[in-house]
Amino acid sequence: MIEPHRGKEIPPDVERSMPPTRSERRFYGVLFAVSGATLLLELTLTRILDVILYSNLAYLIVSSAILGFGLAGLCVLIWPMPKVATERLVTGAAAAFAAAVLLLIPVLINSRASIDLLVDHPVKQLVHFGVLYLFLLAPFVASGFVISTVISRRADDIHRLYFWDLVGAGAGCLGIFVLPPLLGAGGTLLVIAAAGALAAMLAAPRAPSRYTGALAAIGLVACSVVAGRQIEFKNLVEKRGVSLVGAQRSEFSRWDPISKIDVLPGGVSFAKRIVYDGGSQSSGLYQFDGDLATLRRQYFDTLRAQSHYNSGKYIALAHWLKRDAATRALVIGSAGGQETLAALAWGAAHVDAVEMVCTVVSLTQHRYAAYIGRIFSDPRVAETCAEGRSFLQQSNRLYDVIQIHSNHTVSSLANGSGGAQPVYLQTVEAYEDYLSHLTPDGILQVNYFVFPRLLTTAAQAWNRLFPGNTFRSHLVITTGYGPMPTFLIKRSEWTPNEIDDIRRFLGPAFPDTRTYQIIYAPGQPEARNIPDPFFRVPLDESFARALPYDVRPPTDNWPFFRELRKNLQPLPENDTTDLVPRSTAEFLNASLRGHVPMERVHLYLLGGISLVASGIFLLVPLLWLRRRGLRSVGAAPTIIYFGCLGAGFIIVELVLMYKFVLLIGFPIYAMATVLFTLLVSAGIGSYLAESLARHLGRRAILIVGVFEVVALALIVTFPLLRDFTLGLSQATRIAFAAALIVPIGVPLGMPFPLGIAELHRRAPALIPWAWGVNGFMSVVGSLLAVVLSIAYGFNVALGAGLAIYAGAVASFFILARSPRADLQHSDAK
Secondary structure, eight states: OOOGGGGSOOOGGGTTSSOOOHHHHHHHHHHHHHHHHHHHHHHHHHHHHHHHSOGGGGHHHHHHHHHHHHHHHHHHHHOOOTTSOHHHHHHHHHHHHHHHHHHHHHHHHHOOOOGGGTTTSHHHHHHHHHHHHHHHHHHHHHHHHHHHHHHHHTGGGHHHHHHHHHHHHHHHHHHTTTHHHHHHHHHHHHHHHHHHHHHHHHHOSSHHHHHHHHHHHHHHHHHHHHHGGGOOOOOSSOOTTSOOGGGSOOSEEEEOSSOEEEEEEOSSTTEEEEEEGGGTEEEEEEOOOSOHHHHHHHTTOEETTEESSSSOGGGGHHHHHTTTSOOEEEEESOTTSHHHHHHHHTTOSEEEEEESOHHHHHIIIIITTTTTTTGGGSTTEEEEESOHHHHHHTOOOOEEEEEEEOSSOTHHHHHOTTTTSOOTTSSHHHHHHHHHTEEEEEEEEEEOSOHHHHHHHHHHHHHHHSTTTOGGGGEEEEEEETTEEEEEEESSOOOHHHHHHHHHHHSTTSOOSSOOOEEEOTTSGGGGGSOGGGGOSSOOHHHHHHSSBOOOOOBTTBOOTTOOBOSSSOOOTTOSSSSSOHHHHHHHHHTEETTEEGGGHHHHHHHHHHHHHHIIIIIHHHHHHHHHTOOOTTHHHHHHHHHHHHHHHHHHHHHHHHHHHHHHSOHHHHHHHHHHHHHHHHHHHHHHHHHHHHHHGGGGGGGHHHHHHHHHHHHHHHHHHHHHTTTOOHHHHHHHHHHHHHHHHHHHTSHHHHHHHHHHHHOGGGHHHHHHHHHHHHHHHHHHHHHHHHHHOHHHHHHHHHHHHHHHHHHHHHHHTSOOOOOSOOOOO
């Protein structure tokens, strides 16, 4: 039962004079378990939807998680059930969370939702997506009910409660790097359900319920170990570029921390397919017997209309141009080994092969090593699991060839996946790194989409390193695979003989199933294909505005290389002005369904959910409060204050994750470092907020100023900080990044408990609503973070987060001056 003193208002000077009871301390464990399980569930479902649908639709998870939390707060506001003991409510909600997670497994396996069928069968697919969304929403409503109930009923202990909530969430985020590789995604869901059962056990008021919860938790963990890997989530859509995974049996399958990896039998006997996230990306494993001498004679052979050792002869172009020169090569994205094999075939003396997915590195070095001729065991090859730019920044070597092949298949164009994601391998600063690591006669080969933006980006980097606008004579562009050209930059000028060599390579002398040609070469007729303004640095603004697509060079502060669309009209694919290359038009048109750009679907989704949620979380509570006769004089400052905290925190969190990729290098480590450090340090801030409030009173909210100063300093000094970390080990980089985040996280953890404590004194009935508004505005904040980052860059988005927190501070003092609300409901109808 609820202790007698808990339902009464306690003066602020004696609010913590009574230590929490043993019964209350159980709720610390409940919040830790539920918060950790909830964040791990959010991350796990995001990974699953990356595989069975498309990565941009994984935003369904973000919206359902935050919307579910908000709905739970609204339910607690409207149906507080004061006569039901907190233990019973929390136990039931935690058990419901576990059950909802378990139900998700058959729902995800048997769902028929498909974005590809939405146009032909709109009503049927909307029903399928609606059902899927409801099941995704359910566990977050249940966990939100647990947290909202505990916080609203134990608001006088909010500082400790919020501490355990945030620390639990921080611990949960680490689980995504451990559990899926060990147990698979299905096994991870079973462990999450076990955490819900554990929370129910901790909250249960009677022994039988505790025994039941403990047995359920133990049983679910045992099932995850024994059968977790047997739970398979198949594609709900057919991702082009590879066969539908659900129609084939994988030879190998593992949930790597970065991507789910499957190995499928190839279409011909000499090739297998490495499939990333169900087909969003892919790479080939080409059968090779290890005989390099014979390979030289057969490298360009085809069998059954397919290349024998590569996905296209353009893979070998730079290495062939440097043949037998004992070159040093760097391959960024070594994957199945095509580029590495090409370098060895044409006489490289040393190859640094860098691959970011460690499971793929393991496959090529062990399970499939013999199949591909043990090329990564060759003494001339050094394979590393690392991020390309991080590896390069720590290297003092110069290379004769640096090769970067696209990390997106053609299938990702049509569905728009990754359209709004940062691409740090394609920024001005990235090209400065590449060019500064080339020998005086070295070649950079890049296969990526949209060569006009490649051109403007590389031209700006070249001009920074070698002023004088001489870039034109150092560039050759040829066709590659589909809309993905081959982009060649040479530190020295291209000679007519070298260009003739390239022309011969692209011709029938070296056979392939495709037709290749030169798009641009200096001093050649093809030079007319690209107008002069594309080469000018700085880019002429009037010329850039006149183009029907965006060619502004991406930077590390604005790394959205694939954000090219200016309008919702298809581009002409047979433009005669040379301003719209066919490959660029194909790239943009591929993801346009009618007038809906698929790369922005998640933004429309978040925007629509935000509009609907605004009515649910703002209008409904106000109407309900008015009808019930509950005074709501603090409603406006409550909305503003907790809404600002929700939007501001998610903006800061997302922008820091994006920015710290450059500082840490490995994206997955950057996400883990930012999430864990920010949440745990915010939890520490929550714990310290009580003592700070006791000494400073309401002025304690001004601690937000510390965060503002530190964040502004981070914006100004970030380029210097990035350069400072060059050459440091991975562990040192992570520790350094964490040290930078702590002074941001600690003050960020204080405003929420300070606001809840103030609301507890003013209008405790509004606490569940405050929780709901905080969650709802997190949806809006995530949308703002993406939109502002894409439109203006990360620094502006982070600046918006600072401004929102400043608004929160102002609204806090308004809330603190509000008269106390009437705590009693009237019987007025």
